[in-house]
Amino acid sequence: MNPGSKPDGIWRTPDAYPFHLPLVPHYSHLDTERHVNNVAVQSFHLEARTRLLMDTLDRPVWYSDDVLLRPRRTLTQFLGETHYPHPVTATAAVLGADADRVHLRTALFQHGDCVGVQDCLLGAWQGDRWVALPDDVSRALGERPLEAVWPAETALDAGAFTGYPLQVPLSARYVDLDPDRGLSELALARYAEQARAGSLTELRQPELGLLVARIDLSFGRWDLGMGDEVRLATGLGRVGNTSFVLSGGIAVDGEAVAAAESVMVLLDRRSHRPTPVAPYADAMATLRIG
Template identity: 60%
Template sequence: MKTQPWQLETGAYPFSIRFNPHYSHLDTERHVNNVAVQSFHTEARTRFHMAVLGDRAWYSDDVLLRPRRTVTHFLRETHYPHEVTAAVRLVAVEDDSYRLVQALFQSGECVGVQECLMGAWGEAGWAASRWVALPDAARRALAAEQVDGQPLLPWPELPEETETFEPGPRQVALTARYADLDPDRRLSELAQARYLEQARAGSVTMLRQPNLGLLVARIDIRYQRWDTGMGEVALSSELAGIGNSSFVLRGRAAVDGRPVAMAESVMVLIDRDTHRPTPVPDALRAEMAVLQPPTA
């Protein structure tokens, strides 16, 4: 899935908010961390829901409106402390889902785009919790905000969902924290993004090379369930593909043995001196063999 020209224009988005990045959003590369960037999209989406569905739309004691999938494109580095404009456009509404396109603008440029498929999660006990139809009132309100007129690209293919955790070649244990819960006492969207970042970081660290850097170009996350709170966290990662100057890492996160999210992250290798993409060296390709999943 690539970005489209209209997604990079501020005028394409009828809803937007402005804010400044915080110092705490910075990472070791001295720009805004990828999960912090995802939090900007989450904030814009939440404010959009509040504008359309009411001021109390940021929490629920009944059906939860949650992302089923997000594809986040990191087009440029986002810098501190310059103001960011986060924009939202609702492009499709179905009986059980709706689709948003979101963009971030900084210093007159589009620095990122996210496509988000939202759904409704209904809870009736652990075994009966599942994706359900959108509440009628929410569906009608959202449909009134739909903006047509621009083509939509199909979602990239991902592996089938599984009900049991299938760890990849590299595994990481993690302790859940109270801060990982959202106001609905569920494992938050950003906590899951952090889990998947940690799964990815373990693999990336072992691939670090002198004078070479790595940038995240795209993160595609599928959120599998929203009935999970704190529990025993298990993470894993594997190599899903390799190109000329990029490769794809697939990460999985589970809580108490049940899969909660899966991500595919496109990583681009760059030359630190020129800050341009550079081919993956043969030696690094050989080292990546340990991240390949076993063949059947």
């Protein structure tokens, strides 16, 4: 299974993953659709990844005063809804590595079903740039070649973000910082969520629901803290029969920090089944990129 493709049978079973971690959803994880919010789901993947690294590496993982182990990219697929308060089993595996990157896969299981999979391309960040993985990390994780074929990546360019039709300023908060005093992975995921939510007002109708099927996040830098202004840029990309793609960018003080591509599915609330996007295309036209 390459990132972006639907998981096949083996990757939908807990036995495919050597690392297992029990987790419990919290009431605070629920969203307005009354299931576990997409960012909370991403936090489960992050916890599984972090704990796998803590079990595998000798160096500190959840904090560092030198080299940070941070995602260069995460691709999260939501295969089912995650519900409160039922326990979740988070699993993780190392799929390959080279001198600069490690491919990690995590999966979540609830009631025996695989409800989500995340592929993470992990790198090493030092100062103001990506660097080669530390030798001890390469030795511990680099036994298999990096073979996966990833989908084309959204350009990380603050200048390009200015061409997106919706531009929204946002103030970063102290709570958005991680233990290394930079904007956290989940804060950036939350910013991407805010960009999506702020662009879909025309679709907020009693008979319609929206689900996120896939979120592709590319991370450009990890050396910026709260900054004076966060700017969210959003535009409508591909439109399918019952789904559409929102592209977004996150800039801090004019510097591109992350880019997101989110596949959204439109639902009929009565049947809880996908419903055609076409009747709402005109209402969404102002969001189109280009």
